[in-house]
Amino acid sequence: xxxxxxxAKLEEIWELDEGTLAADTVLADVDxxxxxxxxxxxxxxxxxxxxxLTGDVIKGFETVSDILKLMA
Amino acid sequence: MLTEIRNVKVIGMAAxxxxxxxxxEEMSDEDEATVKRFIxxxxxxxxYSASPRQTTSDFCCAAAEELxxxxxxDKSRIGILIFVTQTSDYRLPATACVLQQRLGLSKDCxxxxxxxxxxxxVYGLNVIASMLANxxxxxxxxxxxxxxxxxxxxxxxxxxGHSGTWLFGDSGSATLLEKEEGNELKFxxxxxxxxxxxxISPYGAWRNPDSPDGRTHxxxxxxxxxxxxxTDEAPRxxxxxxxxxxxxxxxxxCLVLHQANLMIMKRVAKNTAFPEEKMLVxxxxxxxxxxxxxxxSLVDRYGEANEGTIKTLCCGFGVGLSWSTVAFxxxxxxxxxxxxxxxxxxxxxxxxxxx
Numbered sequence: 001x002x003x004x005x006x007x008a009k010l011e012e013i014w015e016l017d018e019g020t021l022a023a024d025t026v027l028a029d030v031d032x033x034x035x036x037x038x039x040x041x042x043x044x045x046x047x048x049x050x051x052x053l054t055g056d057v058i059k060g061f062e063t064v065s066d067i068l069k070l071m072a
Numbered sequence: 073m074l075t076e077i078r079n080v081k082v083i084g085m086a087a088x089x090x091x092x093x094x095x096x097e098e099m100s101d102e103d104e105a106t107v108k109r110f111i112x113x114x115x116x117x118x119x120y121s122a123s124p125r126q127t128t129s130d131f132c133c134a135a136a137e138e139l140x141x142x143x144x145x146d147k148s149r150i151g152i153l154i155f156v157t158q159t160s161d162y163r164l165p166a167t168a169c170v171l172q173q174r175l176g177l178s179k180d181c182x183x184x185x186x187x188x189x190x191x192x193x194v195y196g197l198n199v200i201a202s203m204l205a206n207x208x209x210x211x212x213x214x215x216x217x218x219x220x221x222x223x224x225x226x227x228x229x230x231x232x233g234h235s236g237t238w239l240f241g242d243s244g245s246a247t248l249l250e251k252e253e254g255n256e257l258k259f260x261x262x263x264x265x266x267x268x269x270x271x272i273s274p275y276g277a278w279r280n281p282d283s284p285d286g287r288t289h290x291x292x293x294x295x296x297x298x299x300x301x302x303t304d305e306a307p308r309x310x311x312x313x314x315x316x317x318x319x320x321x322x323x324x325x326c327l328v329l330h331q332a333n334l335m336i337m338k339r340v341a342k343n344t345a346f347p348e349e350k351m352l353v354x355x356x357x358x359x360x361x362x363x364x365x366x367x368x369s370l371v372d373r374y375g376e377a378n379e380g381t382i383k384t385l386c387c388g389f390g391v392g393l394s395w396s397t398v399a400f401x402x403x404x405x406x407x408x409x410x411x412x413x414x415x416x417x418x419x420x421x422x423x424x425x426x427x
Contacts, residue, residue, distance in 0.1 A: 015109060034106070035295045036113040039335055042299060055296040 115334030119241030119359035131244025151209020190390025192363030217244030241359030
């Protein structure tokens with residue numbers, strides 16, 4: 001899966017317009033990246049990538065690329 | 073841990089809320105997109121909120137009065153009353169004692185409170201069924217509820233904080249148990265106290281009487297820790313329960329989960345092979361009703377039904393961390409329609425009553 005496809009998945013679960021996110025987007029600047037968005041991310045990572053995200057890992061995410069690295 | 077209790081049956085259930093239903097849109101000061109997203113993800117579109125003087129015990133009392141009248145129960149034969157809540161009327165005495173006199177129960181009655189939340193209905197059922205099986209009395213009355221909407225009314229923004237601000241609703245329930253030869257209840261129960269900080273009201277009691285900002289009555293929740301706990305442990309326990317009882321989702325009419333959050337509930341149903349149609353959802357209109365969520369969901373679905381027997385599989389999970397599963401059957405006609413009450417108990421201490 002390309003980075004672009006992974007970003008599209010994030011945009012889909014967070015209900016963002018296509019092209020809103022880039023790898024270097026700072027998550028703190030995304031209004032929609034709130035508590036519910038983090039839960040949606042947990043579901044996506046578990047279902048599609050077999051990755052269990054903990055609170056500490058999520059706290060460590062600064063940019064979109066930090067998430068992309070785990071979408072292996 | 074497995075508990076098996078013989079010769080006890082659930083013979084009635086009722087739930088009460090206030091007449092005041094508020095939509096999230098009306099309550100919120102967030103932007104429209106945030107509100108829409110919250111409703112979609114959590115499933116909560118609104119909730120019933122207690123009026124300023126109503127407490128959990130008022131809802132439980134109203135539900136119990138309806139239930140005892142409908143079942144035409146001789147109150148002198150109720151020998152146990154257990155009140156499960158985290159929003160009791162007082163630090164002391166136990167609210168169960170106050171409820172005993174409000175309901176006109178006999179002095180020959182064991183009454184106490186249990187401090188549990190989302191798992192509290194199932195834990196309470198376990199405790200009361202165990203005691204009923206071992207005492208000479210005929211009936212036990214389990215009252216469970218919370219006014220968590222008030223506890224979570226911190227007005228924190230979604231972005232800054234947790235999803236609790238709009239998630240919770242206020243209600244109370246009453247469940248009646250009777251000794252009956254041949255019936256059996258099985259419970260599986262677990263606790264993980266290492267997660268005690270995941271949902272906590274840290275200030276205002278004896279450990280930390282004072283808080284940094286002067287406010288004492290609020291709850292903080294680690295959404296992610298709770299989500300991971302619930303989606304891991306609830307399916308694990310439910311699957312273990314079905315294995316122990318040699319049952320599958322086909323053996324039950326409904327899966328009654330604690331109404332935590334629709335995302336959690338859907339994952340639990342999926343990971344226990346329950347079709348979503350069998351999973352009861354009340355939180356869309358009632359919010360997360362804490363220890364009343366299982367009875368509220370049953371009342372919501374079957375309160376107006378009068379035929380047949382409902383085979384339930386129930387799982388409560390949350391604050392503690394604590395979780396518990398039980399299966400029981402109940403006649404649809406023994407589940408009462410939803411009770412609305414604006415009544416409250418005047419004990420003479422409220423400042424408004426002191427002229």
